[in-house]
Amino acid sequence: MAVKLLSVNSLAISFGGIRALGGIDFELEDQEILAIIGPNGSGKTTLINCITGIYSPDRGQVIFEGESIAGLSPDLVAQRGxxxxxxxxxxxxxxxxxxxxxxxxxxxxxxxxxxxxxxxxxxxxxxxxxxxxxxxxxxxxxxxxxxxxxxxxxxxxxxxxxxxxxxxPGLLLIDEPFAGLTSEEKEETAYRITEIRGKYKTGILLIEHDLRLVSKLADRMIALNYGLKIAEGSPQEVQRNPGVISAYLGNE
Amino acid sequence: MDLVESYKDEMRLIDKPWKGFWIGLLLMALLLLPWLGDEYMIYMVSLVCIYSIGVQGQNILIGYTGQISLGQAGFLAIGAFTLGHLSRLGVPVLLGLLGAGLAAGLFGLVVGFPCLRLKGPYLAIATLGFGIAVYEVFVNSQTLSGGRMGLIVPKFSPLFGLSGSAFYYYFSLLIGVVFTLVSFNIISSYIGRAFIAIRDNDIAAEAIGVNLTFYKLLSFVVSSFYTGVQGGLYGLLMGYVEPNMFTFLESVTLFIAVIIGGLASVEGSIMGAAFVILVPHIFSSYKELVPVAFGISILLVLIFEPLGLYGRWLKIRLYFRNWPFR
Structure with missing residues (x-):
């Protein structure tokens, strides 16, 4: 099996008594666009911060191009690509x-x-x-x-x-690229993100709330809630997942 | 007139012909000063040249890297006494100055390390402690400070048939110009960009691969090197060094020069140096009122020109460029 661009294994981090991430696993292939969705405070940005070394995770592994990068300082992570x-x-x-x-x-x-x-x-x-x-x-x-x-x-x-x-970079982490943009700018940015994948051959991890745009862009999607992965799959699958619906809209 | 035809042209230090003309004129005036001015004026301008070196170093640390430091007197003292001891041992002056800079730079590294995690007022206090500690060490150690009379720095004999003061003036001017060029080059290079990145947003700087530890320490070392050379030149000009030249007030004066001149500008550093040397001199006939007059003039500059003298200079230039329109 070929080495994945990025694989994250049971990544966990807590701040005081608050569990921000409680053991996340996922993988990202070369030139794949993977979207992460989830309600506010579900740990999306914390996940990116753990991958880039701004936080060092309590446990778990981050493997980029076959090498472990968990616990490295941000500048060293950046140098890895x-x-x-x-x-x-x-x-x-x-x-x-x-x-x-x-x-x-x-x-x-x-x-x-x-x-x-x-x-x-x-x-x-x-x-x-x-x-x-x-x-x-x-x-x-x-x-x-x-x-x-x-x-x-x-x-x-x-x-x-x-x-x-x-x-x-070999991997690009984009945190809410569409937040606060006009609809024209959103379209343009969405177009650019697909263009980036083709032109610069990078894998892209995308955090975004705009589900309409994200489901057009992403190859796969992961949903987080309270620091746990609650769904993974194609955008359509994830959006129809009952766990995701209840996380966003609550239960009856 | 300002047409730039290549990326290379854009990186030139003197990017417009007029700029070259004005700089040439200024340098010419400075070169002719020993024939135009009297002894006292030569002495004052030498002091400005010497001071501007240290202020530029400060500006690299405070203005460009955003690390506040109030311990400059310590580095000045280390530079001055290093030069003093080296020249008493018969080391040539240029090597002595290099030694002064390196010794201060080494201490910059030592101070910089524990200060890496400190920011803002905390960093100011930590460096302040260093400045005072160095002063106390020199006051209490006869072997280091050369006793109560201070350390006599041997005068080196003027070359090229110049008078003593003129020769010291040219020497200070030359070194001042070299350091000014180096400042311009550093800040326009990748190193300067990294410094400014740390000042503007340290988290983002780290995320794009700037090694914070390395560049913060580098900034400390470079600024202390500059300050050490300033100390050495000052000792040479005075002919002796004693610890009381390097009290806390000296750190504050350098700090004021940076703020008055304008944060993050090399030209401003030179103007700031001129300000802290010349303004007290202008009021010198009022004796005990000198500090008051100095203080008030600082306040006035900061109230009316928060960007410092360099900010005012830019506005004046803009006015004349647009004249007669406004």
Whole structure:
């Protein structure tokens, strides 16, 4: 059997007495889009935080491309090739869009302090080319030299996606990409997410509440509730699952 | 006029021809200063050159990396006494300065480590403790501080037939210019980007692969290196070093220079250095009122220009660029 891109085994974490994740298992194939849904506080973002090393899980394993990454610090996880976006945008506000994207190239940058001090910028040019490709892809030309705080919300969302893509990740974790966008922007982002899979050959783990969009995008879907997996399967199956319905709508 | 034709052109330090012209003019004026000004003026401008080095280092730490530090007097003292002892041992001045910077940088690393997890006011207090501790060590150790009279730093003989003060001035100016260039280069490189990323959003910085430990320590080391060199040059200019030159007030002055000049700007650092040197000097005839006048002028700048002198400079430039429209 081929090695899965990502496999998560009985991942659990508690904060004080609150069980945020109570043993989650799932796998993600190469170039698969897997959506995670669930009511507020069901542990979706905690799951992403455990995978990216912001939290270190109490028990369980996270295996990425055949190697265990549980407990590694976030920067080491990023160097392995996992990129993420945040639910509440976390950009470098006082920098330009261009610099934010260049920071996404940080892991790919061949760093030489002497070149930095002596202003030898060969490496910079190489990465600038790649960033310009991304600016093309995300249609950010008009904002290239603008400070991120001055950009509209939708653009900021795109920049964050771009910064993650600049890392050329093997796995992309996207936390609520459609939150707060207009319907046009939602359509565009949805289109881009499918485009990303084809163009950059990444696996995508997607957290989202907009079930209509998610069921069009996702190959498979997982539903969480109170830190436990309550359903897994194709979007249609999961949405018809009685456990999921009762988690969202309550019981009669 | 401002047409940029390649990515490479965009990364040039002097990106517009006029900028080159103005910088050239400024440098020319600075070079001719020994013929234009009197001894006292030369001395003051040397001090500004020396100070601007340390303020730039501070700005890299405070303005760019967002780590507040109030222990600069400690690094100054370490730099100054290192240079003093090295030059008494007969080490050439340039090597002595390098040693001063490296010694301070090493202590920056030592202080930086325990401070990695501290933020904001907590970090300020921790570094403050360091500054005071270094001061006490030098006060209480005769072997380190050279006794009650302080440590005499041997004057090195002027070259090229220049007078003593002019030679020290050119020396400080040269080193100041070199450090200014290095600051510009560092902040526009991947290192500078990582620093700013840590300041703006440390969680996101970590998530894109910036090693927080490494870059925070690097920022500490670079800024203490700058401060150590400032200390060394100051000792050279004064001809002696004693612990009382490096009280807590000195840390505060450097901190003020960063804020007044403008956070996160190299040009602002130089303006801030000029401010803290020249403003007390302007009021010097009022003797005991000098601190009051200095304090009031700081308040005025901060009230009317929260972005510091560099912010004001940008506005003035914009005004003239748009003139006669507004």
């Amino acid at each position: 996992i990129a993420r976006t945040f639910q509440n945008i976390r950009l470098f506000n006082n920098m330009t869009v261009l610099d934010n994207l260049m920071l996404g190239r940080h892991v790919k940058f061949r760093k030489n302090p002497f070149h930095a001090v002596l202003r030898i910028r060969k490496e910079e040019l190489v990465h600038r080319e790649r960033v310009e490709e991304l600016i093309d892809f995300l249609d950010l030309h008009a904002y290239r030299k603008m400070r991120v705080v001055d950009c509209p919300y939708g653009v900021q969302k795109s920049v964050e996606l771009g910064r993650a893509l600049a890392m050329e």
